[in-house]
Amino acid sequence: GENVEQHPSTLSVQEGDSAVIKCxxxxxxxxxxxxxxxxxxxxxxxxxxxxxxxxxxxxxxIAVTLNKTAKHFSLHITETQPEDSAVYFxxxxxxxxxxxxxxxxxxxQVTL
Amino acid sequence: xxxxxxNPRHLVRRRGQEARLRCSPMKGHSHVxxxxxxxxxxxxxxxxLQKENIIDESGMPKERFSAEFPKEGPSILRIQQVVRGDxxxxxxxxxxxxxxxxxxxxxxxxxxxx
Numbered sequence: 001g002e003n004v005e006q007h008p009s010t011l012s013v014q015e016g017d018s019a020v021i022k023c024x025x026x027x028x029x030x031x032x033x034x035x036x037x038x039x040x041x042x043x044x045x046x047x048x049x050x051x052x053x054x055x056x057x058x059x060x061x062i063a064v065t066l067n068k069t070a071k072h073f074s075l076h077i078t079e080t081q082p083e084d085s086a087v088y089f090x091x092x093x094x095x096x097x098x099x100x101x102x103x104x105x106x107x108x109q110v111t112l
Numbered sequence: 113x114x115x116x117x118x119n120p121r122h123l124v125r126r127r128g129q130e131a132r133l134r135c136s137p138m139k140g141h142s143h144v145x146x147x148x149x150x151x152x153x154x155x156x157x158x159x160x161l162q163k164e165n166i167i168d169e170s171g172m173p174k175e176r177f178s179a180e181f182p183k184e185g186p187s188i189l190r191i192q193q194v195v196r197g198d199x200x201x202x203x204x205x206x207x208x209x210x211x212x213x214x215x216x217x218x219x220x221x222x223x224x225x226x
Contacts, residue, residue, distance in 0.1 A: 001170075032213045034213075034214070034215075036217075042219070043116075043203065043217040043218060043219045043220055044155065044203065044217045045217070046214060046215070046216060046217075049213070049214065051213075089154055089155065093213070098160075098168070099145065099157040099160055099168060099170075099171070100145075100147075100155075100157065100205075100215060101157065102147075102154040102155045102156070103154060104153065104154045105153075105154050
């Protein structure tokens with residue numbers, strides 16, 4: 001089955017700096033890669049996703065890149081703010097209506 | 113536009129009791145997924161259901177766990193004879209037939225087994 005690895009497990013950046021979180025996946029059939037943000041005690045929130053026919057996608061301060069050959073994808077957050085502090089999860093799935101396999105999460109701390 | 117609803121939000125059960133967790137998908141969504149999150153860990157897939165059908169239960173423990181999504185009413189995850197190791201947050205997610213890829217999560221049920 002699919003295996004998703006995520007690094008780093010914790011990340012501390014100063015406000016205004018950029019943050020990068022990286023994930024690798026094992027199943028070459030995976031073609032959908034969402035990112036979720038989870039604040040303490042809250043639900044995972046879908047913040048951005050990318051499909052395998054696209055190499056990069058941007059939404060304001062958030063961008064995701066995908067390298068299908070190397071089977072890795074990354075989340076980039078620019079101009080970080082304290083409210084970006086949360087746990088971020090990457091995930092992969094092999095197609096429509098299929099289960100998500102999650103990475104182990106990255107705890108991002110944005111300090112003033 | 114109500115999101116995914118789950119209840120109860122917190123559930124305390126003694127060892128050996130049964131736990132029933134309910135999930136109502138977003139309006140217009142007919143696909144439901146259940147995930148389990150242990151403390152300080154990621155989410156693990158358990159089961160995927162459509163109305164009256166279990167599509168994928170590859171993540172469900174073989175014993176004590178069952179799930180259903182009846183024609184009317186919410187999806188239910190049932191855990192019989194709970195043990196301490198069942199303590200976790202259980203999240204459900206839903207997706208629509210028009211956009212099957214995107215899964216939106218409910219607030220979760222935090223199960224504590226004493």
